[in-house]
Amino acid sequence: MTADGAQAPSLPGLVARVAVRRAVRPAKDRPPRDRQPAATLPVARVAVDSPLPHLDRPFDYLVPAELDEAVRPGSRVRVRFAGRLIDAWVLQRLAASEHDGRLSYLERGVGDEPVLTAETTALFRTVADRWAGTFADVLRLAVPPRHARAESAAPVEAAAAPAPPDPAGWARYRAGAAYLAAVRAGRGVRAVWNAVPGEDWPARIAEVTQATLAGGRGVLVVVPDVRDAARVDQALQAVLAKGAHVVLSADLGPEARYRRWLAVRRGTVRAVLGTRAAVFAPVADLGLVVIWDDGDDLHAEPRAPYPHARDVAVLRASMTGAALLVGGFGRTAEAALLVESGWAQPIVADRAVLRAATPRIVALGDDVELERDPAARLARLPALAFRAARTALAAGHPVLVQVPRRGYAPALACARDRTPARCGHCAGPLAATGRQQVPSCRWCGRPAADWRCPSCGEGRLRATVVGSARTAEELGRAFPGVVLRTSAGDAVLADIPAGPALVVATPGAEPVAPDGYGAALLLDGWALLSRPDLRAAEEALRRWANAAALVRGDGTVIVGADASLPVVQALLRWDPAGHAERELADRRELHFPPVGRMAALIGAPADVAELLSLSQLPDSAEELGSVPVAPSRGAQPGEQVRSLLRVPRPDGVALAEALHAAAAVRSARKSGGPVRVVLDPLELF
DNA sequence: TAAAATGCATGT
DNA sequence: CATGCATTTTAC
Numbered sequence: 043m044t045a046d047g048a049q050a051p052s053l054p055g056l057v058a059r060v061a062v063r064r065a066v067r068p069a070k071d072r073p074p075r076d077r078q079p080a081a082t083l084p085v086a087r088v089a090v091d092s093p094l095p096h097l098d099r100p101f102d103y104l105v106p107a108e109l110d111e112a113v114r115p116g117s118r119v120r121v122r123f124a125g126r127l128i129d130a131w132v133l134q135r136l137a138a139s140e141h142d143g144r145l146s147y148l149e150r151g152v153g154d155e156p157v158l159t160a161e162t163t164a165l166f167r168t169v170a171d172r173w174a175g176t177f178a179d180v181l182r183l184a185v186p187p188r189h190a191r192a193e194s195a196a197p198v199e200a201a202a203a204p205a206p207p208d209p210a211g212w213a214r215y216r217a218g219a220a221y222l223a224a225v226r227a228g229r230g231v232r233a234v235w236n237a238v239p240g241e242d243w244p245a246r247i248a249e250v251t252q253a254t255l256a257g258g259r260g261v262l263v264v265v266p267d268v269r270d271a272a273r274v275d276q277a278l279q280a281v282l283a284k285g286a287h288v289v290l291s292a293d294l295g296p297e298a299r300y301r302r303w304l305a306v307r308r309g310t311v312r313a314v315l316g317t318r319a320a321v322f323a324p325v326a327d328l329g330l331v332v333i334w335d336d337g338d339d340l341h342a343e344p345r346a347p348y349p350h351a352r353d354v355a356v357l358r359a360s361m362t363g364a365a366l367l368v369g370g371f372g373r374t375a376e377a378a379l380l381v382e383s384g385w386a387q388p389i390v391a392d393r394a395v396l397r398a399a400t401p402r403i404v405a406l407g408d409d410v411e412l413e414r415d416p417a418a419r420l421a422r423l424p425a426l427a428f429r430a431a432r433t434a435l436a437a438g439h440p441v442l443v444q445v446p447r448r449g450y451a452p453a454l455a456c457a458r459d460r461t462p463a464r465c466g467h468c469a470g471p472l473a474a475t476g477r478q479q480v481p482s483c484r485w486c487g488r489p490a491a492d493w494r495c496p497s498c499g500e501g502r503l504r505a506t507v508v509g510s511a512r513t514a515e516e517l518g519r520a521f522p523g524v525v526l527r528t529s530a531g532d533a534v535l536a537d538i539p540a541g542p543a544l545v546v547a548t549p550g551a552e553p554v555a556p557d558g559y560g561a562a563l564l565l566d567g568w569a570l571l572s573r574p575d576l577r578a579a580e581e582a583l584r585r586w587a588n589a590a591a592l593v594r595g596d597g598t599v600i601v602g603a604d605a606s607l608p609v610v611q612a613l614l615r616w617d618p619a620g621h622a623e624r625e626l627a628d629r630r631e632l633h634f635p636p637v638g639r640m641a642a643l644i645g646a647p648a649d650v651a652e653l654l655s656l657s658q659l660p661d662s663a664e665e666l667g668s669v670p671v672a673p674s675r676g677a678q679p680g681e682q683v684r685s686l687l688r689v690p691r692p693d694g695v696a697l698a699e700a701l702h703a704a705a706a707v708r709s710a711r712k713s714g715g716p717v718r719v720v721l722d723p724l725e726l727f
Numbered sequence: 728t729a730a731a732a733t734g735c736a737t738g739t
Numbered sequence: 740c741a742t743g744c745a746t747t748t749t750a751c
Contacts, residue, residue, distance in 0.1 A: 090750085101751045124750035125728035141751050712748095 077147050080110035083135035086148055088121060089177050091129040096706035098176040101130075102139035103148045113148060116156025116163065118188065120149040131158055131181065153193055157185050157307065162324045165358055169322075172357065174641070174698035174705070174719045175347020183345060184322030185303075192301035200310045201286035206256045207249040214238065215389050225330055225365050226253040232359060232386040234377045235369040236618055238399040239591045240558060243369065244270075244277035247332055250367060251313055252281045259329020259364075261287075261313040264321045264351050266338035266550075268293060269536050273554070274315050274334075282313065290316035290323060318343055318351040321358070328364040331355045335370040336377060337577075337584040338550070342724045350722070352376060360385075371591045371618065372584030375577075375629055376636045378622035390619060400616050401562075401590060401597040404430075405605035427563050428520075430598040434560025435524060435542040439597070442559045443517060443546045444589045445530075446566035454481050454574075456495035457502035460604075462574065463493055469632045472503070473574060488667070517544050529553050549585035558594035567603030567610075576634055576726045579609040580625050586613050635722045639694030641687045641701060644671060645717035649708075650685050653717045656704035660693040686726075694721070 087100045103121055105113050113119060117132045127149055139145055158166075166180040206226060212218035215235070224231040237243050247263055254261045265271050268291050278287050288302040288311050305311040309326040316323065318341050321331070333341070336352035343349050352368065353376070359366035366386065368377050380386040391399070404426060431441045454463040454472045463472040465483035472481045472490050480489040481503060494501055518526050525543040529535040535553035538545060545553060549566065570582035582603075590599045590613070603610045612621035630637040643650045650668065666686040689697045701719050708714060 085751095088751090092750090094750095097750070103751060121751085122729075124748085125730075126750095127728080139751075143751065145751055710749095 077106040080105040080107050085136040085139045086132050087134045088130040091178050094709045096710040102141045104145045106147050112151035116158035118152035159324045173347035173349050173721045174701045179346045186299045189297045189300035192297050201283040204252050207252040222253050226257040228257050230363040232366040233389045234381050234386050235389040238391045244274040248277035248281045254330040260325035260327050261330045262325050263315040263332040265334045266340040287313035290320040321351045321354045328362050330365040332367045337374045348720045371587040373618040373622035375626045378626040379636045399595050401593040403599040403614050405610050406602045427600040430561040439560025440543040440555050442562040444564045454503045456500050457504040458500040459498045461497045560597045562593045562599045564601040642720045642723045643685045647683045649714045649717045656707050657700045659700050660696040662689050662693050664688045
């Protein structure tokens with residue numbers, strides 16, 4: 043050891059290090075040594091900002107007398123923790139600690155305003171527990187980084203409460219006007235709202251917002267993307283005073299983002315509109331949470347612990363007693379469960395209202411050739427679709443053409459009736475992996491040698507191929523002289539000018555037409571329906587409904603899918619609620635979310651196995667097996683597997699707790715590599 | 728990045 | 740098997 047001169051620190055080296063330390067931290071910047079604890083409530087219970095799961099518990103510190111004022115529940119502080127200085131948040135002030143050992147003093151306060159409220163503190167803890175994550179992880183999603191300049195800027199005057207809204211828009215819905223009145227009265231009414239086609243939904247959301255503010259309570263509106271936020275923002279500006287609401291979105295820039303967030307925390311602004319992270323905004327005296335189009339996968343947070351904005355909204359409403367409005371043109375199985383359990387009431391239009399608002403919807407027949415080749419599909423677009431497009435264009439209206447997005451994974455389905463092929467053991471999707479002959483389950487990996495279609499008995503499988511398309515080009519040829527616009531990928535159009543045009547868009551990127559589209563051609567049917575995903579049908583219906591909702595009541599929608607399919611029937615009859623009920627029944631039979639609760643563990647095989655072996659899972663937990671997956675972005679290269687666990691819904695919290703506890707043991711041991719734990723993953727293939 | 732706990736070689 | 744020093748672990 044001593045022979046190795048390079049390893050042993052030399053005396054000059056030590057002297058130099060001491061000198062550097064002096065220079066970095068002069069004695070006068072250090073807190074005084076003779077600190078005294080604050081006279082009252084001298085103990086601060088804090089949560090430390092550490093990603094380690096075993097440190098996700100409270101720690102107690104002494105509050106020095108000089109920090110007595112600054113250290114309040116919710117304050118950011120710096121503490122010395124295992125030697126290093128780290129950030130922490132004050133959860134409570136206490137008279138005494140339960141900790142046996144000696145308490146350290148808090149080092150200093152950060153900023154002079156609390157960032158957590160009693161309500162958000164409880165919410166973040168519950169969210170962490172529900173998704174097997176840490177408080178610090180949730181906080182990172184929920185609270186924007188501090189910006190000192192924004193903090194010291196002059197506070198803005200609060201806007202006065204608005205007058206109550208005009209109830210006419212909501213009166214079209216059964217229970218609509220009553221809901222508006224109840225929200226204004228401050229009752230915690232919870233509803234699942236199915237908007238009628240063509241609905242000016244941003245205006246309806248603006249009205250419920252106005253009603254809540256008129257009743258003196260705060261409002262939170264969460265939409266999938268910034269395009270939707272811009273539309274609702276306009277609607278809010280039309281009914282609210284300037285400064286009565288803010289838009290929170292990730293693309294704001296640190297200073298503006300923190301300033302707006304701070305105005306909300308201070309209670310100066312009582313209405314918040316934003317994308318998924320806004321669901322955590324510290325709105326004071328929350329009276330209503332609105333979530334629009336909860337089936338959009340943008341509501342699923344891609345960062346740990348992967349909470350879903352709809353589920354957070356539901357938690358938050360139930361924790362605070364606030365009203366909840368889950369709105370959309372479609373309906374998810376999750377929303378259907380809220381209704382079925384009686385926790386939320388449906389808000390739907392009367393059949394007559396619906397009939398008047400809904401465009402004519404026609405399904406194309408089942409045509410194998412059309413499915414394979416988008417160009418052929420277009421070239422051979424039945425006369426019906428051509429006629430609908432021509433009629434609309436001639437009347438001066440634009441025509442929407444919805445085409446599949448790129449990149450759907452190929453999957454297997456019944457060769458005869460295209461029922462998606464599912465595993466006989468766990469009901470996961472079957473796929474032809476590699477060149478092997480026997481297809482296998484993407485979830486549990488079991489081969490499916492003797493598969494039979496459950497609906498028709500067919501034994502043969504076919505790959506369902508999808509393609510994006512040179513659809514625009516083909517269309518241009520089919521309709522020469524007509525203005526052609528595309529909206530897809532990174533070139534999404536928010537709206538289009540009035541007048542005849544062909545608009546080719548991928549699902550979710552459809553621009554809004556000022557007077558509605560004269561026709562919509564939904565060409566992505568098979569691509570959507572053949573996805574090897576639990577939510578394929580629900581998602582198809584949601585996308586079709588969102589596109590069809592942009593069509594004028596006197597217009598026509600042509601859907602390129604077989605009219606005999608239940609999901610197509612649901613579109614033809616405009617019955618998203620009925621479809622969601624059936625979807626929920628299917629999920630119940632298969633014990634899938636939202637009826638059951640699942641957890642996906644993703645990581646290196648040994649790490650996943652270790653986490654599983656350390657987890658004291660509830661007795662009800664089923665292990666669905668482990669399959670190789672492509673390494674996720676940001677993960678180190680090497681083989682990755684995914685294990686799926688499933689429990690009945692009441693055991694969901696126990697499952698999350700067990701996994702979190704096991705992760706804590708692993709992190710305390712500093713053993714092994716990372717394992718991602720995702721509760722109720724959206725994509726289950 | 729501080730203190731405590733643990734590990735390890737050395738000398739009696 | 741105490742002692743001194745290095746390394747590892749804890750975390751208030």
